Structures are given as structure tokens and as C-alpha cells.
Amino acid sequence: MSTAHKVYNWQLKRQMEYKYPEARPQKQASWIFDTNKCIACQTCTIACKNAWTSGKGQEHMWWNNVETKPWGFYPLGWDVKLLEMMGPQAWNGDKYTGKTIFESAPNGEEVLGWAPEAEDWLSPNIGEDEVSEPVKQGEYIKIPHQPWMSYLQRICNHCTYPGCLAACTRKSIYKRDDGIVLIDQDRCRGYQECNRGCPYKKSIFRQFTGKSEKCISCYPAAEQGNQTQCTVNCIGRIRMFGFKSPWDKPREDNPIDYLVHFKKIALPLYPQFGTEPNVYYIPPINVPDGFNKQLFGPGSKNAVEMYKKAYEDKKLIGILMLMGAAEQIPFTFKVEGDINNGYCIGYAENGQEIARVPLKEPIIIRKEYDQERDVHRISIS
Numbered sequence: 188m189s190t191a192h193k194v195y196n197w198q199l200k201r202q203m204e205y206k207y208p209e210a211r212p213q214k215q216a217s218w219i220f221d222t223n224k225c226i227a228c229q230t231c232t233i234a235c236k237n238a239w240t241s242g243k244g245q246e247h248m249w250w251n252n253v254e255t256k257p258w259g260f261y262p263l264g265w266d267v268k269l270l271e272m273m274g275p276q277a278w279n280g281d282k283y284t285g286k287t288i289f290e291s292a293p294n295g296e297e298v299l300g301w302a303p304e305a306e307d308w309l310s311p312n313i314g315e316d317e318v319s320e321p322v323k324q325g326e327y328i329k330i331p332h333q334p335w336m337s338y339l340q341r342i343c344n345h346c347t348y349p350g351c352l353a354a355c356t357r358k359s360i361y362k363r364d365d366g367i368v369l370i371d372q373d374r375c376r377g378y379q380e381c382n383r384g385c386p387y388k389k390s391i392f393r394q395f396t397g398k399s400e401k402c403i404s405c406y407p408a409a410e411q412g413n414q415t416q417c418t419v420n421c422i423g424r425i426r427m428f429g430f431k432s433p434w435d436k437p438r439e440d441n442p443i444d445y446l447v448h449f450k451k452i453a454l455p456l457y458p459q460f461g462t463e464p465n466v467y468y469i470p471p472i473n474v475p476d477g478f479n480k481q482l483f484g485p486g487s488k489n490a491v492e493m494y495k496k497a498y499e500d501k502k503l504i505g506i507l508m509l510m511g512a513a514e515q516i517p518f519t520f521k522v523e524g525d526i527n528n529g530y531c532i533g534y535a536e537n538g539q540e541i542a543r544v545p546l547k548e549p550i551i552i553r554k555e556y557d558q559e560r561d562v563h564r565i566s567i568s
Contacts, residue, residue, distance in 0.1 A: 191206065196347075231421050253338050348462050412535055520533050
């Protein structure tokens with residue numbers, strides 16, 4: 188790295204090198220994704236596409252995508268290529284002792300990165316659900332691991348220490364007071380250093396305009412207290428958008444703070460990159476511990492066990508039920524009643540109630556014979 192400042196990365200539990208001094212916002216735009224509820228319907232992807240990337244020259248752009256792990260990539264090989272370049276990524280307990288993408292940058296460069304080829308963007312879900320050639324009768328597919336898979340929802344992480352921002356020589360990328368990372372289209376000259384420097388490959392070059400573009404966190408909606416397009420259109424209610432407090436000043440009545448800092452059940456994606464990403468994932472419970480650890484860090488095993496026992500914590504189950512329950516951002520929450528008859532209530536920034544959801548999903552068993560409609564139901568138990 189040509190120039191470096193010492194900054195603190197709470198996800199790594201240590202200081203690290205970064206191009207610019209630490210400037211942490213008092214409120215940080217953040218997301219929670221519950222990977223266990225996702226069915227990869229791609230409704231979030233299409234909602235984002237229709238809202239922001241349906242123009243000429245944006246055909247290859249998917250600011251939001253859902254990929255199937257361990258086979259899926261958009262762009263092709265986006266994470267495994269960088270992981271191989273980084274070498275060993277060692278943890279000592281919950282402290283990262285390996286090098287970040289900033290600390291392992293080649294001489295004269297700010298970030299360790301690579302630039303995808305144009306073809307790498309063209310097939311977002313290639314190879315996920317099909318084999319590479321016809322399977323003859325009697326043959327079967329051999330793979331080197333148990334047949335598990337999970338869905339990974341991906342958007343820009345609006346990182347505290349963005350790789351794209353450090354790599355941009357034009358200083359056209361900036362972080363707002365609410366933590367949202369944007370590209371100044373007037374300053375951008377299309378050098379594509381941000382495309383190379385973003386480890387998540389969520390800064391994408393648009394040939395038609397000669398500039399790079401990325402997720403803008405639906406800031407026109409966020410400024411009005413509303414959640415993002417990918418969040419409000421998720422039919423599985425796996426997402427929550429809001430604002431996280433500083434890591435050393437978390438609030439227990441903030442639903443994102445509660446999941447990230449108090450319960451530590453929602454974890455960052457590839458924290459070893461060093462960017463301190465602000466999209467947090469509840470890890471999949473059906474995935475081997477080693478794979479989860481590589482993606483989400485050493486806290487993934489505890490997070491999985493906690494998720495399996497979520498019903499024992501009224502606040503935890505309440506927030507999980509609150510996800511996707513309102514178009515407005517739930518700045519605070521509280522739980523009333525017991526686990527069987529209680530509710531979780533979400534509040535807007537002004538204190539107005541915006542959602543009230545039961546802690547226990549109601550179960551309704553319909554009678555086999557509906558006297559009012561004079562019909563018999565045959566698919567009940």
C-alpha cells in the first residue's frame with residue numbers, strides 16, 4: 188500500500204491498514220439477510236433490476252443477485268479468485284491474524300484485487316442447477332462433498348472501509364453520513380479501478396456511458412424512512428434494512444444492533460477481506476461448519492446453534508418475525524407478552540408503530556367439510 192493509516196476493524200478485533208483515516212458514521216445503513224428462509228425466487232433481483240438497471244448498457248448489471256453456493260458466482264469466480272490470491276486466512280479465536288486485501292496489496296497499489304472479464308458478467312447463475320454435459324442412463328454425478336447447498340443473497344455491502352473507494356484514483360467514490368457508498372457520476376472517468384478493488388465485485392462498469400455504477404441503497408426511499416426495493420419485495424421476508432449504531436455504542440432496542448452486536452447471530456460476509464461490510468447474514472444451518480466459517484468468520488457455528496434455538500429468546504424470534512412486515516424502516520422494537528401469545532412491535536424513527544407481528548405463527552386447520560360453501564377439502568390433515 189502506497190499510503191496507510193491505522194484504523195480499527197471491529198469485525199477483525201484489531202487495527203489494520205487503510206488508505207484513509209477512520210471516519211465511522213454515527214448511523215450506518217445496514218441489512219440483515221436470513222439465508223435459511225430464502226428460496227432463490229429472485230424477486231428481489233428483478234425488483235432491483237426494474238428500479239435501477241433496466242437502461243441501455245445495463246443488461247449485464249445485477250446490483251442484487253442470489254447465487255447458489257458452493258457452485259454459484261456473479262461475476263464468475265468472484266470470491267474464490269480473491270481467496271486464492273490472499274493465501275492463508277488465519278484466525279486466533281475471534282481475532283483475524285491473516286492479511287486483509289489492503290495489507291496484502293502489491294507495492295504501489297492500494298488494494299489486492301482483480302478485474303473480471305466482460306464474459307464473467309454474462310451468465311449470473313451458470314452452472315448452479317445443471318451439469319456441464321448430458322448424463323447417460325445409469326450414470327450418477329460424483330462430487331467431493333455431501334450434496335448440500337445454500338442460497339447467498341448479494342448486494343453492495345456499503346463497507347466501512349470500501350475497497351472501491353480506496354482503489355479509485357479519481358476520488359469519485361464517497362461515503363455519506365448515513366454510511367451509504369455512492370459513485371459521483373460526474374467525477375468518474377471509467378478507469379475501472381473500483382471494479383478491480385471491490386472484493387465483492389459490486390461496482391460494475393457500464394460500457395455505454397463509460398462509467399461504473401453500483402447499488403445506491405435506494406437512498407431516495409431510505410431518506411423518507413422506507414426500506415429498499417430488494418427488502419420490501421422479498422416474498423420470503425428474509426430481509427431487513429435499517430441503520431446500525433457504532434460498534435461500541437449498540438442499542439438493545441435497535442433490531443439490527445440486537446442481531447449483530449448483542450446476539451451475534453448475524454455475521455458479515457468474508458470479514459477477512461478487511462472492508463468491514465455492513466450486510467449481515469444469519470448463516471445457513473445445513474452447511475458444513477468449515478464452509479460457514481470461511482464465508483462468515485469464526486462466529487458462524489455459534490450463530491447456527493443460536494438460530495436453532497431462536498424460540499427460547501422472545502426478542503430474537505420477535506425480530507425474525509418482524510422482518511419484511513412493514514415498508515418503513517424499523518428503527519426500534521419491543522416485545523410484549525409470552526412466546527405463545529406475545530407480539531413484536533416495530534417503530535419508525537418518530538416512534539410511530541409501523542408493524543405488530545405475533546411471536547408464534549398462527550396455525551389454522553380448516554374443516555374437511557365447508558358447510559357455508561358446501562365443498563369437501565381433501566388435502567388437509
